[in-house]
Amino acid sequence: MILISCKKSPQPLNIKCETTLLLFLASLAFVYFAKAFGGAYMKSSITQIERRFDIPSSLIGVIDGSFEMGNLLVIAFVSYFGAKLHRPRLIGIGCLIMSVGCFLIALPHFFQGPYKYETSVSHSTAFNSSESALPCHSNHSLTDADETPDLEARTEDEKSCEKAAGSSMWIYVFLGNMLRGIGETPIMPLGVSYLDDFSREENTPFYLACIHTVGILGPMFGFMLGSLLAKIYVDIGFVDLVTITINHKDSRWVGAWWLGFIVTGTVILLSSIPFWFLPKSLPKQGQEESQSKSTELATVAEQENFLQEENQDEEKEKPVTFQELAKDFVPSLRRLFRNSIFTLMILTYLVAVNGFIGMITFKPKYMEQIYGQSASKAIFLIGILNLPAVALGIITGGFVLKRFKLGVIGAARVSITASVGSFCLLAVQGFIHCDNAEVGGITISYQGAPQVSYNPQTLLSECNMGCSCSMKHWDPVCAYNGMTYASPCLAGCQTSTGTGREMVFHNCTCVGEMMTPGINSSAVLGQCPRKSDCDRIFKFYMALSVVGSFISACGGTPGYIVLLRSIQPDLKALALGMQTLIVRTLGGIPPPIYFGALIDRTCLKWGTKQCGGRGACRLYDANAFRLTFMGLVTGLYFLSNTLWAGLYVKIVKRQKKLALRNQAKENALEGNDVGNGHANINIAKNKDDTDKESTI
Known part of the structure; x- marks a missing residue:
């Protein structure tokens, strides 16, 4: 009905067509919110998924990159052919596919058995207070010689154990995330080109800023949902929580990650509804109705552009076959990449996105390992502080463009200034850090001397030599001397009292080595908190991070306008699609993988899978982690700023x-x-x- 009224109705219904454009704007903003909501929740759940499936950071990087792999499969064709088809309905179809992907990601939870975390505490010790156990001797059968059996020697029981643990269930997450990438493909290129084609030139920057501002609320809610569910145990409703000996601050804890994907899938499904009722085309906003007939099927409208317009008269209302579209595809690509400004801008975005994706993927883990924050708190702070700063920065950048009516050169100046400012603050963050967590035999000797050891043999000392402890298990206890020990056995604890999380271990011989006789030599479950000055350092880090996020986001909208105004009008949808294809393929897939692989090299203590073998990392060398992570991020941002300088020179020359x-x-x-x-x-x-x- 809306489509018919916009095409055939007389002058007064120009208002209705204007309302239709605003309805499309609101629908597109909601879709941006929904897809960002799902994407941010995926990022916030990375740590939980890594722990649940006991996989290293490099593999979790592959899973995270599967979203961009899905984009790679279809985006070039969707961007080019989609511009000639019914763009709103294609966006609706994409939302349906994204929703299915979210539900598929949650599916492994219902196929796997209950989550079993590694622990050196026996069941009777943990849940029966009437019995007094001897932790020092409870692991006598789990010695250092207990390695994963050879493949040929594996028994049927071991194979069934792996099946019960769901060792390959992460493939469902991989495929579901890939479906999310396929479904998200038409939203940006088709939505933005549709809006830019039928809105006033001076309104486009403001509309884009509004869409991105509403969209940035999605990550904020996504991270807040991730923080909430990270505190809820993964098997809630299926197990007795009283029997759980770990809390949400423990590196073995897994939150209810699956529940969030059901929520985000439902929201994305709802966002698809309006697009089934929107028209294929609209009159240009502000034009007379007499001109709208020639405009409604033209995907190119007159707009501010600092390139020469070509062949505008050829955009007539005539049928176009699929063969003709396909024949014109390669020449259109050739024309597009002959534009040196477009090519250089893609390269600049590519480098910057590499740094951004790597940083946002592992930032919660960075805050957890460097500053001793829990995964839940790290996710919450990113959602409640960084993302609102980004939203404010995006709307500020759009307002500056509209208020001062900046052209291409002005927009480029705003963008490069913001990029350089955020880089300076990012470089400073690399020098703000806390010391390594004090873990006996790993980051500090049992006598209290500083050390960083990747050798498991250093976990053994005279104080625990007679305990026959396993060096594989990670079941940390915090002693009253402020040192963390990898397990009660390695702390030399002789007895225990209490049940569940309230368990206390007594007469720990390794604790007594650092304390005067008569002082409490007990330990409790969990790692010790960091030193008191670490909280002050962390607050300073977060302040710099928030300000840097705001400054960086101020350049987002101006940079996008530079991209839009640097391409031929008839190539706009194709250019946006190719930009998304290249940046997401080379800027979205590799960073989580190589960031994760390099971060894995800084691991000090690996966990053990339920059926043996190396699981997820439990403790990192904080200094090596910081230098690797921040060195990569700042290096990539430095390179992107250098490219921005060259890009700015080219824009000025072309304008002259x-x-x-x-x-x-x-x-x-x-x-x-x-x-x-x-x-x-x-x-x-x-x-x-x-x-x-x-x-x-």
Whole structure:
């Protein structure tokens, strides 16, 4: 009905068509919110998924990159052919696919058995207070010689154990995330090109800023949901929580990650509804109805552009076959990449996105390992502090463009200034850190001397030599001397009292080595908190992080406008699609993988899978982690700023050339007018002479 009224109705229904454009704007903003909500929740659940499936950071990077792999499969064709088809309905179809992907990610939870975390505490010790156990001797059968059996020697029981643990269930998460990437493909290129085609030129930056501002609320809610569910045990409703000996601050804890994907899938499904009722095209906003007929099927509208417009008259209302579209695809690509500014801008975005994706993927883990924050708190702080700063920065950048009516050069100046400012703050963050967590035999010796050891043998000392402890298990206890020990056995604890999380271990011989006789040599479950000054350092880090996020986001909208104005109007949808394809393929897939692989190299203590073998990392070398992580991020951002400088020079040169060309055209037109004037005078004079002759 809306489509018919916009096409066939007389003048008064221009208002209805204007309302339809605003409805599309609101629907697109909600879709941006929904897809960002799901994407941010995926990022916030990375740590939980890594622990649940007992996989290293490099593999979790592959899973995270599967979203961009899905984009890679279809985005070039969706961007090019989708611009000629019904764009709103294609966006609706994409939302349905994204929703299915979210539900698929949650599916493994219902196929796997209950989560079993590694622990050196026996069941009777943990849940029966009437019994007194001897932790020092409870692991006598789990010695250092207990390695994962060879593949040939594996028994049927071990194979069934792996099946029960769901060792390959992460493949469902991989495929579901890939479906999310496929479904998200049409939203940005088709939505933005549709909006830019049918809105006023001066309104486009403001509309884009509004969409991105609403969209940034999605990550904020996504991270807040991730923080909430990270505190809820993964098997809530299926197990007795009293029997759980770990809390949400423990590196073995897994939150209810699956529940969030059901929520985000439902929200994305709802966001698809309006697009089934929107028209294929609209009259250009602000044009007369008499002009709308020639505009409604044209995907190219007149707009501010500092490139010469080509072949505008060819955009007529005539049927186009699929073969003709396919035949024009390669020449269109060739025209697009001959644009040096577009190519350089893609390269700049590519480098910057590499740094951003790597940083946002592992930032919660960075805050957890460097500053001793829980995964839940780290996710919550990112959602409640960083993301609102990003939203404010995006709307500020759009407002500056509209308020000062900046052109391409002005927008480029705003963007590069924001990029350099955020880089400076990011570089400072690399020097703000806390010391390593004090873990006996790993980051500090049992006698209290500083050390960092990747060798498991250093876990053994004279104080626990007779305990026959396993060096694989990670079941940390915090002693009253402020040191963390990898397990009660390695702390040399002789007895225990209490049940569940309230268990206390007594007469720990390794604790007594660092304390005067008569002082409490007990330990409790969990790692010790960091030193008191670490909280102050962390607050300073978060302040710099928030300010840097705001400054960086201020350049987002201006940078996007530079991209839009640097391409031919008829190539706009294709250019946006190719930008998304290249940036997400090379900027979205590799960073989580190589960031994760390098971060894995800084692991000090690996966990053990339920059926043996190396699981997820439990403790990192904080200094090596910081230098690796921040070194990569700052290096990539430095390179992107260098490219921005070259890009700015190119934009200024092109603008000067166009200004000279336009001046030459004006001079030529003025010359023609003068010549025409002289010609008219001569004609008039000749006519007068003729009249005189005839009169004579």
